[in-house]
Amino acid sequence: MRTILHVDMNSYFATAEQQANPYLRGKPVGIIKAEGRGCIIAASIEAKKYKIKTGCTVWDAKKLCPQIILVPSDMGKYFALTQRLIRIISDYSPTLEVFSIDEMFADVTDTQKLYSGGALEMALSMKQRVKEELGEWMRCSIGIAWTKILAKLASEMHKPDGLTMLSPENYLEETKNIKVEEVCGIGRARTTTLQSMGVRTLGEARQLELPREIADLVWLRVDQPVSRVEDLQPAKSVSRTYTAFSALNAQRTVLNLVRNLVEEAAAKLREMNMAGRTFCLFLDHFWARKTLHSSTDDPQIIYDLLARAYEQNPVTGIRQAGVSVSNLIFNYQFLIFDQRQKLLNAVDKINQKYGVFTLYPAQLLGGELIRPEVTGYLGDKYYRFHSSGISSEWEKAGATS
Amino acid sequence: MEIVVRFSQGKVKPETFWWNGREYQVERIPLIFERKDGGRKYLCFSVDCGGMIAELVMDKEDLTWRLIKCAPSYT
Numbered sequence: 165m166r167t168i169l170h171v172d173m174n175s176y177f178a179t180a181e182q183q184a185n186p187y188l189r190g191k192p193v194g195i196i197k198a199e200g201r202g203c204i205i206a207a208s209i210e211a212k213k214y215k216i217k218t219g220c221t222v223w224d225a226k227k228l229c230p231q232i233i234l235v236p237s238d239m240g241k242y243f244a245l246t247q248r249l250i251r252i253i254s255d256y257s258p259t260l261e262v263f264s265i266d267e268m269f270a271d272v273t274d275t276q277k278l279y280s281g282g283a284l285e286m287a288l289s290m291k292q293r294v295k296e297e298l299g300e301w302m303r304c305s306i307g308i309a310w311t312k313i314l315a316k317l318a319s320e321m322h323k324p325d326g327l328t329m330l331s332p333e334n335y336l337e338e339t340k341n342i343k344v345e346e347v348c349g350i351g352r353a354r355t356t357t358l359q360s361m362g363v364r365t366l367g368e369a370r371q372l373e374l375p376r377e378i379a380d381l382v383w384l385r386v387d388q389p390v391s392r393v394e395d396l397q398p399a400k401s402v403s404r405t406y407t408a409f410s411a412l413n414a415q416r417t418v419l420n421l422v423r424n425l426v427e428e429a430a431a432k433l434r435e436m437n438m439a440g441r442t443f444c445l446f447l448d449h450f451w452a453r454k455t456l457h458s459s460t461d462d463p464q465i466i467y468d469l470l471a472r473a474y475e476q477n478p479v480t481g482i483r484q485a486g487v488s489v490s491n492l493i494f495n496y497q498f499l500i501f502d503q504r505q506k507l508l509n510a511v512d513k514i515n516q517k518y519g520v521f522t523l524y525p526a527q528l529l530g531g532e533l534i535r536p537e538v539t540g541y542l543g544d545k546y547y548r549f550h551s552s553g554i555s556s557e558w559e560k561a562g563a564t565s
Numbered sequence: 566m567e568i569v570v571r572f573s574q575g576k577v578k579p580e581t582f583w584w585n586g587r588e589y590q591v592e593r594i595p596l597i598f599e600r601k602d603g604g605r606k607y608l609c610f611s612v613d614c615g616g617m618i619a620e621l622v623m624d625k626e627d628l629t630w631r632l633i634k635c636a637p638s639y640t
Contacts, residue, residue: 184596184611185618185636241609244598299596519602 165332166273167283168390170307170315171253171290174324176266178208180242181235183299192216192232194225199236200409206237209324242266243538245298252293256286261312261390265540269312271390283308287327309335311387313348320346339384340367349381399436403488404429405446406534411481418447418480423467423527424534425487430463431520432536433489434512440489445470448482459493462504463525568621568630579610579621584632589614609633 173179177195182188192211194204204225207216214229225232246265254260259271272283279285287306294304305326307318317339318328330338343365345355358378363369369382380386404425412418422445433439439459443466445452452473460466470487511523521533568582579591596611606625611618620634 180596184620186593186595186613187618240600241596241598244600244609248598301595516604519605522603 165310166271167276168309168312168315169256169270169272169283169287169290170309170312170319171249171268171270172305172307172316172319172323173249173266173294174303174305175207175209175212177206177237177242178211178235179302180245181238182208183301184241186301188233188235189301192229194220194222194232194234195237196222196234197237197407198409201236239538239540245302248298249294252290252297255293256290259390259392261392262542265538265542267316269315269390284327284329291325291327311384312390313381313386313388314339314384316348317342317346317384335384336370340365340370342366344369344382347381347384349386350378354378354381398494399438399492401488401490401492402429402432402436402438402440403444403486404432404536405484405486408483408485411483412485413480415474415478415480418478418482418485419471419474420528420531421485421534422447422470422474422487423463423525424531425485426467426470427463427521427524427528428534428536429487429489430461430466431512431515433461433492434508438492438494440493441491442489443469444486444488444490445473446484446486446488447474447479448484450477450479450482452477455491459491462508464504566630566632570630577608577623579612579630582621582630582632589617589619 178193181193181195182191188208190210191208192214193208194211194216195206196203197205202222204211204216204218204220204222206218207220207225211225211229211232214225214232216225216228216232220228222234242265246262250260250262250268253268253270257270257272257275261269263269272286276283276286279289281288287308290306291304294302303325305319305323306328307315307320308327308329309315309318310332314330314335318330319326321328321338344350344358344363345352347366350358358364358369361372363372366382366384369378373379374382406421406425408421412421439461441457441459442453442455444454452470454469454473456465456469466487466489514523515521520536524533566582566584569580571578571580578594581591582589591612592615593613594610595613598609600607600609600622608623608625610621610623612621616637618636619632622631622633623629624631
């Protein structure tokens, strides 16, 4: 039987802000995307006591807790702490899966033997190191079980700063009151189906005859291996979305936003040594898809294509915009006589050396630039951990443990 | 901005800085982390100066320092 640890940072974004600013500690903090934004993207442990959750509007949050302190998110800071967390956890096992920016699994089946107290002692040591190396206010909950799904449920049982171990003897009893929607794999559709049968908890669901795939989830029989860095699959698409502060009422403003997003997506493609053939544009409910015969990573080509699609149906008054590139190929080779590619290479080198958007298209002059940002679910894990310093440190740590 | 830093035990720590004509003594450093902008790396220090929480940033390439965020500590 394997031993899997699930490490879950508690109220991660808000706790990181409380670590950086000690005067926020013990106070209800709501993380918002930026000043003036209307949605809480993360709440501190103190704010959660007022029933403030992710997705709550600022208006509702202030009604529930008038003294809430709103702090703009700083994804660069959170990702820097995640990198430090990865280095800590990889000291305990080379088989590590970064599930999202604040969650990871470690298969410690073999390495737990190095600790006299086994996985439990290991988990206590991890928690201590999180406090020492990330900061005294940073806390994590750890779940220990023999499958990923059980380890994740275990880590959610006692928060904050919890440590829960499930065994084959106690897991059915311990999990009977868990709501069905809390199980990874039971999504909205399955929850609705189960609720229509009068089922709310796992214990209730276990009383019923259910289709095999749902029964496996309800009885927690699903067992997936911990996927290591080398198991990660390359990206199937590169996309960038953005929600504006207010409705974009002019076509020029919409096109400038599209250009900005295309520049960012194309730069990411070049950084990943990839190119794409299919390009999508999303503007609230409007969408357009275009496919070329050959792949490209040139933002000018992508933008011209999407701008033409937009001009056929120039919607305005939109707030959400997104650009997506798919049909990707690796190791994209351009012609050595292609002057445009040489120019893009030069731009990339300058932006690499002096910072993103040091050079950018004149079309974007005078407006506020939207800059690249880490996302919470780390959709670009493959690229980040295969080619960044983390993977080498991760592998180094793995090799020595 | 002018700054005095201490190099000790292989680490660098800001101690005092002058900004907008005022002197700030760094009382504690609750968080140190690294930011990246393209390939450029910055070492960031969240510092508590008693009346103010600030983020001081050192460019690892040219060793210049900047203050990029500050907030009163009474929030």
